[in-house]
Amino acid sequence: MQNKTKAPKKPAATNCDYCMYYEYDEDYECYTCSKDLDEDEMAHFMRGESFACPFYRNGDEYLVVRKQM
Numbered sequence: 001m002q003n004k005t006k007a008p009k010k011p012a013a014t015n016c017d018y019c020m021y022y023e024y025d026e027d028y029e030c031y032t033c034s035k036d037l038d039e040d041e042m043a044h045f046m047r048g049e050s051f052a053c054p055f056y057r058n059g060d061e062y063l064v065v066r067k068q069m
Contacts, residue, residue, distance in 0.1 A: 015050060020059030 016022045016033065025032045033045055035055040044051040 016045065016053075018059055019053070019055075020057045021055055022059070 016031075019033075021034045022031055023034050024030070033055075037045060037053075037055075041051070041053060044053075
């Protein structure tokens with residue numbers, strides 16, 4: 001019998017537009033991430049690429065309501 005091990009699941013790419021930490025900064029007059037990103041994460045963020053952000057939290061306030069229905 002072969003030992004079948006599952007490969008670690010790759011985190012899904014995230015979209016900053018829907019993240020609860022993606023907030024409008026009135027001083028800079030643009031949207032910014034309020035989390036402390038490391039250098040690589042910040043580079044992805046600045047380029048606008050989708051990446052597996054470890055801080056991503058869905059900012060959809062109605063998500064809980066839809067689950068209850």
